Amino acid sequence: MSQKLFVSAQEVAEKAGVSRSAVSRTFTSGASVSPKTRQKVLDAAEVLGYHVNHLARGLMRNESGIVCLIVSDIGTPYRSAMTRALTQQLQNSGKVAMLINTDRSDDSVDLALRQAIRYRADASIILSGLPDKSITDLCLKNGQRLVLINRDDDSEGPLKINLDDEDAAARIATAFVRAGCRKLAFANSQAGTPSLMARERGFVAAAKALGLDVIVERFGHTGYESGRVVAQQLLTRKERPDAVFCATDLLACGFMDAARHQFSMSIPDQICVAGFDDIEQASWSSYQLTTFAQPVDMIARETVSWLAGDTVQPESQSVCLHADLVWRTSIRGG
Amino acid sequence: MSQKLFVSAQEVAEKAGVSRSAVSRTFTSGASVSPKTRQKVLDAAEVLGYHVNHLARGLMRNESGIVCLIVSDIGTPYRSAMTRALTQQLQNSGKVAMLINTDRSDDSVDLALRQAIRYRADASIILSGLPDKSITDLCLKNGQRLVLINRDDDSEGPLKINLDDEDAAARIATAFVRAGCRKLAFANSQAGTPSLMARERGFVAAAKALGLDVIVERFGHTGYESGRVVAQQLLTRKERPDAVFCATDLLACGFMDAARHQFSMSIPDQICVAGFDDIEQASWSSYQLTTFAQPVDMIARETVSWLAGDTVQPESQSVCLHADLVWRTSIRGG
DNA sequence: TCGCTTTTTGCAATCCTGTGCAAATTCTGC
DNA sequence: GCAGAATTTGCACAGGATTGCAAAAAGCGA
Structure with missing residues (x-):
């Protein structure tokens, strides 16, 4: 059996000529060891390649x-x-x-x-x-x-x-309105997780407070491809939205790509887009996405x-x- | 002290009216327990919320x-x-x-x-x-x-x-040549990791075998921003390359974005680009990057x-x- | 050097589980 | 119902560490 066992505190103790407790204390911060034995232990440990067994330690310490x-x-x-x-x-x-x-x-x-x-x-x-x-x-x-x-x-x-998802959603609604947008849409996935739904809720409510309706479209799980599909759904309507808040940046990337390459739309001239998360890609020059940063x-x-x-x-x-x-x-x- | 301890096999044993070994054996596959006691143990464990302590098990089994x-x-x-x-x-x-x-x-x-x-x-x-x-x-x-x-x-x-980094690099070199490219470049980072260097080596060697030189440019660590910088370096030369193999997809994304938005170049008409890794973004329609898939x-x-x-x-x-x-x-x- | 205080040190118990071994139980066939 | 075989069970030890406690050592002032 070539499976050699790990070296234990016992072996270090023997090599250093001290007790097992001394070894243990050397590696426990705040324990009482004299500098002399401490050094002896450290030397022996170094030579033998000893490392405290955290499984055993966890067992004892209950942590x-x-x-x-x-x-x-x-x-x-x-x-x-x-x-x-x-x-x-x-x-x-x-x-x-x-x-x-x-x-x-x-x-x-x-x-x-x-x-x-x-x-x-x-x-x-x-x-x-x-x-x-x-x-x-x-x-x-x-x-x-x-x-x-x-x-x-x-x-x-x-x-x-x-x-503060709902509040963020409200802020982006007013930003859209200030940019002159009137036909708002919200792009979501069907995941239905709390934060996604909060963004949707907040956006719809804020728009209503500003006297605007929101077209809500949901599809699939929260990824790039879903963004493309939602774009398909939103941009083939007879009245296209002029602003879309996407529940996440990945959705937004998919949406933007479809809007530009499939529907030949110009962003932000024809349609404004916002996302959420501030993933790295949001800052890439192909997207330059206005978004909320997850801290x-x-x-x-x-x-x-x-x-x-x-x-x-x-x-x-x-x-x-x-x-x-x-x-x-x-x-x-x- | 509200810190209640985890429930141990001992407690399960007492509750089930069996020995602690029986509990242990119930949760050890291949051990000998009668169906009767096994069930008693499982019931007791369920009620008490017992879970085998993998720290202790790991200690014993040495695994x-x-x-x-x-x-x-x-x-x-x-x-x-x-x-x-x-x-x-x-x-x-x-x-x-x-x-x-x-x-x-x-x-x-x-x-x-x-x-x-x-x-x-x-x-x-x-x-x-x-x-x-x-x-x-x-x-x-x-x-x-x-x-x-x-x-x-x-x-x-x-x-x-x-x-097979070197081989892959060679394949892309011939693909570039087949596409009519003559001025090849390699975009790398300064990380110098083995696989990146192998790609560079393979590309340069294959180009040489095809009778072409390669402009090699390296910058920073392996990320999007470095790709932009390398684009800056390559595309401000008096003779621009017409094909660039980027050591990774992230570099390629940065390179493409800079080429398009900063130098108004068209891909692949004016310059061909390839990457490595096949990250998700490579398939996004803004990039549509030809690349090698890491399996x-x-x-x-x-x-x-x-x-x-x-x-x-x-x-x-x-x-x-x-x-x-x-x-x-x-x-x-x- | 002595008596006293402060550190160090070692012993032994503890954490929770797995497992060899022997005893106890169950099963099998008649 | 019984002998023998097969299975199940419990005991006790092992695994590697931490730590309270008491004993030993060291430090200190006179």
């Missing part, structure tokens, strides 16, 4: 250092940017991220949370889907922290981070600082962040 | 089920697609992915591998950077498997998966099937996969 990230569609620009920011911040605070990707079903989120429990994750961060209450209760009862990002759930216990870094910071805090503050369990409007050239004026 | 993914620039389309495929395949085979993102330094890869050792990961998959030999040796000695994707290292032990799913399958195999087959430790040419309209003819 694994693992944080579970539950995400679907991780290949998508917004999701991957969010994942990047979260893993980075987690690493900075000494945690490590376990990544589980789900399909769009809620079942798969439940399965992911079960996995998180098995590995005794200190926390789970949910970016997609909404788990069953029974399973989130289980997590909470086990002392596992829960963070819901853009999920808009009303349960007690998890930290909920959301954006991914702030979301990540907010998340890990809440995870680091050991006191549960009930008042801060729901955070609403502001989405800044990034003005580019897909809307006239500005 | 954590964790696979470490070491990636930089995870927000990037190609990297995130690769990450998605890998995590998905790992999950399917009962493993779980631990995601560590690094900056572009090799030091940070070493740090990541140390973390992998601490958590006793069964394997580490390296998508970026190249770790120091001493640390990879340590991993291997500890029985941790190593997979290098597009890294082109010549060490023994790890599984190395690469593409991400096949890479992922190859990786996890090698990880699942328990016998180390020395002959299969280096895999070279074929990159298919995806023909779109950024090159004339075809």
Whole structure:
């Protein structure tokens, strides 16, 4: 059997001529070790290639250092940017991220949370889907922290981070009107996630307040291709809209491409377009999309600082962040 | 202290009126338990919300089920697609992915591998950077498997998966020539990673074989903005190239946007462009980029099937996969 | 050098599970 | 109903670390 075992604290202790406890204390911050033995231990550890076994440590301390990230569609620009920011911040605070990707079903989120429990994750961060209450209760009862990002759930216990979607939608409605647009449309997917629906709701309501109707079109899941299809639906109407708010930037990219290349329309002259997320592609010169920036870094910071805090503050369990409007050239004026 | 502990096998055993071993065996596939007690255990576990502690199990079995993914620039389309495929395949085979993102330094890869050792990961998959030999040796000695994707290292032990970059580059060179191009250029970043350099090398060599020189321009790291800068450099020369092979699709997108919007050039009439990776954006109608597809799913399958195999087959430790040419309209003819 | 306080150190118990071994139970065939 | 075979069960130890407690060592002032 060539499968050589990992080196244990025991072996380091023997090599250094000290007790196993001394080794342990050397690698535990805040423990009492004399500089002399500490050095002996470090030397021996270096030679033997010793690394603390975090499985065992997690077992004892009842704190694994693992944080579970539950995400679907991780290949998508917004999701991957969010994942990047979260893993980075987690690493900075000494945690490590376990990544589980789900399909769009809620079942798969439940399965992911079960996995998180098995590995005794200190926390789970949910970016997609909404788990069953029974399973989130289980997590909470086990002392596992829960963070819901853009999920808009009303349960007690998890930290909920959301954006001011409705307000943002209202802002873009007035921007459209100020640009002289009168026939507004909203392009959405059929995913029906809380944040997407909030944007739709906010946009329709704000338009109504301005005395305008909104054509709402929904199709498929939230991606580039759906944007093309929705463009097809909106631009073949006998009265074309002159402004479209797309629920996400990916939809907007698809919409713009179809509008330009398939319907030979000019943006923003003939039609104004806005998106949401501020993915990297929104800034590319083919799109120059006016959109709302998801404050991914702030979301990540907010998340890990809440995870680091050991006191549960009930008042801060729901955070609403502001989405800044990034003005580019897909809307006239500005 | 509201921090209630996780429920252990002990408690399940008491509730079910059996021994703790019975509980353990119920959740160990292939162990000997009578259907009767098995059911009693499962019922009790369900009621109490018991989940096997994988930290403890990993400790005992000397196999954590964790696979470490070491990636930089995870927000990037190609990297995130690769990450998605890998995590998905790992999950399917009962493993779980631990995601560590690094900056572009090799030091940070070493740090990541140390973390992998601490958590006793069964394997580490390296998508970026190249770790120091001493640390990879340590991993291997500890029985941790190593997979290098597009890294082109010549060490023994790890599984190395690469593409036929040079050959692909040669194919695109002949495609350019067939399209009537005579002034070839190669757009690269300064990252100098093995696969990027292989593409450059292959392209230059193939062009030379066809009797043509290649203008090589490199800038920054491998992203959209660098593509724009390289376009600036290439298209302000007194003799503009009429075909550009970009080392990655992101570079190509930046290049195309600059060529069109800044230099008012028409693609493919005035200049032909090709990329590498086949990121999603390459298929968007604003780009319609002819490019080589990274076989991400096949890479992922190859990786996890090698990880699942328990016998180390020395002959299969280096895999070279074929990159298919995806023909779109950024090159004339075809 | 002595007596007292402050650090260090080692022992042993603990976390939760898997598993070899022997005892106990069930099954089988007659 | 019984001997023998086959299965199931429980005990106890292993795995690698942390930590309270008491003993040992070191530091310190006179």
